[in-house]
Each structure stands twice: as structure tokens, then as C-alpha cells.
Amino acid sequence: MKIDRDRSVRLLWEPPAEATRGPRAALSQARVVEAAIKVADAEGVDALTMRRVAETLGNTAMSLYRHVPGKSELLDLMVDAVWGETEHTPRGPWREGLEFFARQMWAMYRAHPWMLQLTTSRRMPGPQAMTRQDAAFAVVSGLGLSAEEIVAVVTTVSQFVDGVGRTMADRVQAERETGVSEDEWWNGREALWRHFTPERLPMTTRIWHAGGYERPLDEFEFGLARVLDGLRVFIEAEERTLVRKETCQ
Amino acid sequence: MKIDRDRSVRLLWEPPAEATRGPRAALSQARVVEAAIKVADAEGVDALTMRRVAETLGNTAMSLYRHVPGKSELLDLMVDAVWGETEHTPRGPWREGLEFFARQMWAMYRAHPWMLQLTTSRRMPGPQAMTRQDAAFAVVSGLGLSAEEIVAVVTTVSQFVDGVGRTMADRVQAERETGVSEDEWWNGREALWRHFTPERLPMTTRIWHAGGYERPLDEFEFGLARVLDGLRVFIEAEERTLVRKETCQ
DNA sequence: TAGAACCGTGTACAACGTACACCTCGTTTA
DNA sequence: TAAACGAGGTGTACGTTGTACACGGTTCTA
Numbered sequence: 001m002k003i004d005r006d007r008s009v010r011l012l013w014e015p016p017a018e019a020t021r022g023p024r025a026a027l028s029q030a031r032v033v034e035a036a037i038k039v040a041d042a043e044g045v046d047a048l049t050m051r052r053v054a055e056t057l058g059n060t061a062m063s064l065y066r067h068v069p070g071k072s073e074l075l076d077l078m079v080d081a082v083w084g085e086t087e088h089t090p091r092g093p094w095r096e097g098l099e100f101f102a103r104q105m106w107a108m109y110r111a112h113p114w115m116l117q118l119t120t121s122r123r124m125p126g127p128q129a130m131t132r133q134d135a136a137f138a139v140v141s142g143l144g145l146s147a148e149e150i151v152a153v154v155t156t157v158s159q160f161v162d163g164v165g166r167t168m169a170d171r172v173q174a175e176r177e178t179g180v181s182e183d184e185w186w187n188g189r190e191a192l193w194r195h196f197t198p199e200r201l202p203m204t205t206r207i208w209h210a211g212g213y214e215r216p217l218d219e220f221e222f223g224l225a226r227v228l229d230g231l232r233v234f235i236e237a238e239e240r241t242l243v244r245k246e247t248c249q
Numbered sequence: 250m251k252i253d254r255d256r257s258v259r260l261l262w263e264p265p266a267e268a269t270r271g272p273r274a275a276l277s278q279a280r281v282v283e284a285a286i287k288v289a290d291a292e293g294v295d296a297l298t299m300r301r302v303a304e305t306l307g308n309t310a311m312s313l314y315r316h317v318p319g320k321s322e323l324l325d326l327m328v329d330a331v332w333g334e335t336e337h338t339p340r341g342p343w344r345e346g347l348e349f350f351a352r353q354m355w356a357m358y359r360a361h362p363w364m365l366q367l368t369t370s371r372r373m374p375g376p377q378a379m380t381r382q383d384a385a386f387a388v389v390s391g392l393g394l395s396a397e398e399i400v401a402v403v404t405t406v407s408q409f410v411d412g413v414g415r416t417m418a419d420r421v422q423a424e425r426e427t428g429v430s431e432d433e434w435w436n437g438r439e440a441l442w443r444h445f446t447p448e449r450l451p452m453t454t455r456i457w458h459a460g461g462y463e464r465p466l467d468e469f470e471f472g473l474a475r476v477l478d479g480l481r482v483f484i485e486a487e488e489r490t491l492v493r494k495e496t497c498q
Numbered sequence: 499t500a501g502a503a504c505c506g507t508g509t510a511c512a513a514c515g516t517a518c519a520c521c522t523c524g525t526t527t528a
Numbered sequence: 529t530a531a532a533c534g535a536g537g538t539g540t541a542c543g544t545t546g547t548a549c550a551c552g553g554t555t556c557t558a
Contacts, residue, residue, distance in 0.1 A: 006440040013444040022535030023523040050515065062516080063537045071515065120419040124441070130450055137452035147461025150452075152471045159472065163412030170369040191255040192373070195262040201379055203386035203399075212396025222401045223408065230479030271504025272554040299546065311547080312506050320546065505554075514545080520538080527532075 005124065008073055012080055012126040027057060029067045033077045037112070040078065044173050045114040075118050080126025082112050088132035090139050094235065095228055097139030098157050102224055105161045113169035116162065133158075143235055153231055160227045164220045254373065257322055261329055261375040276306060278316045282326045286361070289327065293422050294363040324367050329375025331361050337381035339388050343484065344477055346388030347406050351473055354410045362418035365411065382407075392484055402480055409476045413469045 016029050036053045043052070050071060051061040068074045086108050090100040109115060136154045145153065171182050178185065198205045207213070265278050285302045292301070299320060300310040317323045335357050339349040358364060385403045394402065420431050427434065447454045456462070 005438065009438070009440040009444070013441070019535060021525045021533070023525095023537085025536060027536080049513085051513090060538055062539080065516075066536055120423070127444070127449070130445070130453065134450045134453045137456060141452060147456045147459035148464060148466050150456060151461050152466040152468070155468060156472050156475055159412040159416065159468070160409070162415070163408040166411070166415070167408065174369070189254065189258070191258040192262070195258070195376070196379075200376070201383045203390060204379065204383045207386060207396045207399060210396035212400050215397060217397050217401040219401070219404060219408070223405050226405055226476065226479035226483055228479070229482040230475035230477070233478040233482065234475055268504060270502070270554095270556045272506085274505065276505085298544085300544090309507055311508080314547075315505060500558090502557080503555085505552105507551085507553100509549090509551105511548085512546095515543095517542085518540090520540105521536105522538100523534105523536080525533085525535100528530085 004069075007069060008076055008124045011069070011073055012076060012124055025066075027059060027063060027067050029077070031057065032064050032067050033074065033081050036074055036078050037081065040114040041112060044176050045117045046173075046177075048114070076124050076126065079115060079118050079123060080128045082108065082115055083126065083132055084128035086132075088128075088135045090135060094140050094143055095232065098136070098153075098228060098231070099224065101136045101139065101154075102157050102161050105158070106165065106220055109161070109165035109168065113165070113172045116166045116169045119162070140235075145235070153235075156231065157227060160223055161220075164223055167219065253318075256318060257325055257373045260318070260322055261325060261373055274315075276308060276312060276316050278326070280306065281313050281316045282323065282330050285323055286327050286330065289363040290361060293425050294366045295422075295426075297363070325373050325375065328364060328367050328372065329377045331357065331364055332375065332381055333377035335381075337377075337384045339384060343389050343392055344481065347385070347402075347477060347480070348473065350385045350388065350403075351406050351410050354407070355414065355469055358410070358414035358417065362414070362421045365415045365418045368411070389484075394484070402484075405480065406476060409472055410469075413472055416468065 019025065032053065035057050036048060039053055039056060040048050049061075050064055053074075054061045054064055057063075064074070068077065086104050088104070090097040090104075092100070133154065136157070137150055140150050140153050174185070175181055180188075196205055196208070268274065281302065284306050285297060288302055288305060289297050298310075299313055302323075303310045303313055306312075313323070317326065335353050337353070339346040339353075341349070382403065385406070386399055389399050389402050423434070424430055429437075445454055445457070
């Protein structure tokens with residue numbers, strides 16, 4: 001299938017035209033996307049094959065191609081549909097707003113971990129994803145930041161959530177594939193621990209014995225607090241006020 | 250191929266036993282891993298097939314299986330081999346040490362962007378990766394942090410570099426696949442920009458017109474400074490000293 | 499010198515996305 | 529009202545992937 005990116009744009013940003021002729025369609029783009037999301041939620045992104053999606057709809061693989069140009073475009077549609085599920089109007093001062101933005105994103109990733117395996121740099125941005133980002137920009141406008149800085153601040157938060165989310169998503173996927181929980185799995189790695197000697201890994205073994213791996217801090221909560229603290233230092237910096245010549249709104 | 254994780258451990262942590270019988274081997278585990286890394290560097294992770302690796306060595310696909318149990322294990326070996334390429338002894342006070350740690354990681358990801366597509370949660374950690382992490386722990390020891398906090402601080406930095414790196418890796422891969430640079434590609438998305446109207450995306454269009462997308466801030470530099478600032482707030486916090494009962498080292 | 503251990507090859511299979519030709523409907527037009 | 533048309537869904541088939549399996553050649557050990 002040749003990739004026509006402008007068709008992807010139409011697919012995402014323009015409502016699909018309704019057919020005026022032919023038999024009444026049992027399927028529809030929306031139903032295909034919905035079914036695909038269900039498959040991904042329940043069985044992971046590896047199980048997301050055209051045959052599997054079609055099967056859950058009671059159809060054959062090729063029937064999907066009447067409603068979706070190809071798998072890549074189906075993924076585009078799935079991603080944007082999920083972005084549309086969450087509220088995206090953070091309120092309040094910048095810190096609370098960004099925190100809300102991050103927590104919503106986090107909740108979404110927890111519900112649909114496969115999203116992180118699909119969001120790559122050139123996936124076509126859809127209206128839902130863009131609206132969400134726009135709302136985040138609004139939260140940090142009015143602080144005297146330049147346009148570039150607004151983008152950088154929001155990107156920093158998004159990228160943080162993506163990072164933590166990816167770790168979480170990998171865990172979820174591994175648990176599903178192996179049927180073994182994270183803790184159980186690592187506990188069963190006796191053959192590995194044997195190599196963790198104080199000579200080879202002095203700090204790691206020390207931390208190990210101090211119980212540093214037993215009750216790890218929540219990665220999301222810890223990291224989010226640090227990132228927001230770091231942004232506060234930047235936003236409230238006095239020197240920055242000098243550079244605020246061409247600010248954005 | 251059934252997955253035997255304990256065999257993966259031996260593969261990574263114990264030097265391969267030399268054969269005493271049979272014909273002199275043209276291939277070796279090291280040569281296979283080296284060839285695979287070259288393929289991934291030059292052609293990306295998608296081109297990394299057993300057939301392709303074998304081809305660059307002048308052999309058949311199945312010959313690789315004499316030296317590597319399967320593709321998954323080959324990836325394990327590639328990842329750890331690359332971790333071994335860089336110096337991993339950051340020095341100096343904690344901030345400089347963590348910065349060095351982050352910059353080394355960043356340089357490595359720039360040289361081998363495919364690494365980010367292979368590091369998933371249950372990939373078996375190898376000696377090189379662990380040694381590196383151990384050195385990072387050492388950098389933030391002696392600050393009165395608890396064991397959990399040491400782990401959390403290092404994880405925060407690693408995860409930040411992973412996040413920025415992943416964005417960069419996606420870009421590199423997309424540029425290779427399409428043969429079109431990032432800027433060219435987005436500039437050609439006329440059909441997309443048409444939908445970016447002030448009514449739909451007020452902040453985005455405003456930022457756009459203010460030139461916020463023309464000279465974006467360096468994501469790595471901006472983010473790293475913020476993360477380290479955030480960690481400084483945490484490390485130097487006075488209240489934290491009260492909780493420092495069971496510190497590590 | 500026989501046999502065991504090891505190296506590399508060729509063939510084959512199951513899954514994947516999807517191109518293609520086809521039949522079956524329902525609507526539109528003459 | 530009949531013919532033409534366009535759309536929905538199916539079945540078959542192909543190329544690509546990882547890798548199981550059986551085989552033949554090579555070199556050291558008993």
C-alpha cells in the first residue's frame with residue numbers, strides 16, 4: 001500500500017463521506033476503529049492484526065479495507081480517537097494546569113498502554129491530539145514566556161509523561177505476554193542476581209541490601225514533582241524577565 | 250524458539266565457552282553482534298533481519314543460530330555491547346556527575362538511535378548496562394539520600410534522556426524511511442496546516458505566527474537543565490533532612 | 499582410525515499486511 | 529421499469545519474517 005499522507009490528513013480532519021449507493025454497510029470506520037481499540041486494550045498491540053480485528057467484528061480481514069485505507073491509517077485513527085476520550089481543558093494557575101495536563105495523560109496511558117507504542121514522530125496529528133496540546137499551551141501563556149519557551153515547557157511535560165508511561169506500558173505488555181507479574185518475574189531471576197557482586201556492582205548491591213528496590217518511589221509522582229519544580233525555577237527566574245522581549249500573549 | 254531467560258543471563262554475564270572440536274568457525278558471537286550493530290546503525294532496526302545480518306557476513310540466515318540462540322537474544326547482546334562502548338565513570342559533584350551521565354547517554358543514543366526501540370522493561374540487563382547504572386548511583390551517594398531516593402533520582406535522569414532520545418530516534422528513522430528531512434516533510438503538509446484555524450486551535454496558531462516553531466529550543470538542553478534544577482530543589486530541601494533516617498552510604 | 503562434537507546450508511512452515519479479482523447488493527439514471 | 533453503476537464483503541495468493549529440522553562436511557578426541 002502506497003502511503004498517501006494527504007489522504008491521512010483528510011481521514012483524520014474531515015468527517016468521512018457517507019455512501020449513497022450500494023448495500024447498507026454492516027461496518028463503518030467508527031466501528032472498525034472502536035473494535036481495534038478494544039483489541040489493543042485487551043490483547044495488546046502485538047495482537048492487533050487486521051485478521052484479529054475483523055474476527056471480533058464477525059468479518060474477514062479484507063472487509064476492513066473498505067473503511068480504512070490500511071493498517072497505518074487505522075492506527076492514526078485509533079490514536080486520535082483515544083485522545084478524544086479525555087477532557088482537555090486544564091484550568092488554574094500554570095502549575096496546577098500542567099499537573100492536571102500530566103495526570104490526564106497519565107490516566108489515559110494507564111487505560112491504553114499501547115498508545116505509547118504507536119506515537120512516533122511522523123504519525124499524523126489529529127484534531128483531538130492538537131486540541132489537547134492547544135489547551136496546554138493556554139495554561140502557560142500569560143507568564144511572559146516567548147513562543148519557543150511555551151512550546152518547550154509543554155514539550156518537557158509531555159515527554160516526561162511519555163517516558164514514565166513507556167516504562168509502564170512495557171511492564172503491562174510483558175505481564176500479559178508471559179502471564180507473570182513484574183515482581184514474580186524478577187524474583188525468579190536467581191541466575192541473574194548471582195552476578196550482582198559487591199566487586200562488580202558496589203553501589204547496586206549496597207542499595208539492594210538497604211532495601212532500595214523493595215519499596216521504590218512512585219516514578220510518576222516523584223518525577224512529576226521534580227519536573228514541575230524545575231519548570232518553576234525557570235519560569236520564576238529573574239534573569240529571564242530581561243530576555244522577555246517578544247513574549248507570546 | 251522457546252524463551253529460556255536463564256540462558257539469556259548466561260549469554261550476557263558469562264563469556265561464551267570456546268569449542269574444542271569441529272571445524273574452525275568462520276563466525277563467532279562477537280562477529281554476529283558486531284555485524285548486527287552495523288546493520289542497525291546503517292539501515293535501522295526494521296532492516297535488522299536475520300537474513301540481512303547473515304548477508305553482510307557472507308553467510309546464510311541459519312548460520313547465525315550456531316552463535317546466538319535467537320533474535321531476541323541477539324538484541325540483548327547488541328544492547329549490552331553498545332552500553333560497553335562508552336566510558337561510564339562520571340565524576341565531580343552530583344550535578345556535574347549526573348549531567349555527564351546524561352550527556353554520555355545522549356551521545357550514545359545519537360550514535361545508535363535504534364537502542365531506544367530495543368530497551369523494553371524485561372530485556373535482560375547485561376553487565377555493561379549495570380556497571381553504568383552503578384556508577385550513576387555512586388554520583389548521588391553521600392548526599393544523605395535514602396536508597397529509594399538514589400534509585401528515583403537516577404531513574405528520573407535516565408528516563409528523561411530516554412524520552413528525548415526516543416523523539417530523536419523516531420525522527421532519524423522517519424528520515425531514513427522516507428528520504429525526506431523532518432522540515433521538508435512538515436513543510437509539505439499543506440493539507441494539514443489548512444485545518445489549523447484560530448477558531449479550532451487558538452494558541453497553536455498564535456504561537457505559529459509568533460515564530461514559535463521556527464527556532465525551537467533544543468529539547469535535550471532545555472529539558473536537562475529543568476530536570477537538574479528540579480532535582481536540586483529536592484536534594485537541597487530542608488524538610489528532606491528530617492526524613493533522612495535510614496540513608497544509604 | 500572410529501566416533502563424537504561442531505559448523506554452515508537448504509528446505510519448509512506459520513503468521514503478517516495487503517493486492518487482486520470476484521460476487522452481491524442497493525441506488526441512481528435513462 | 530430496466531439497465532448501469534458504485535459500494536460492501538469474500539477468497540485466494542504473494543512476499544517477508546523468524547526459526548525448526550534434517551543433512552553433509554570438518555576437526556579434534558578416544
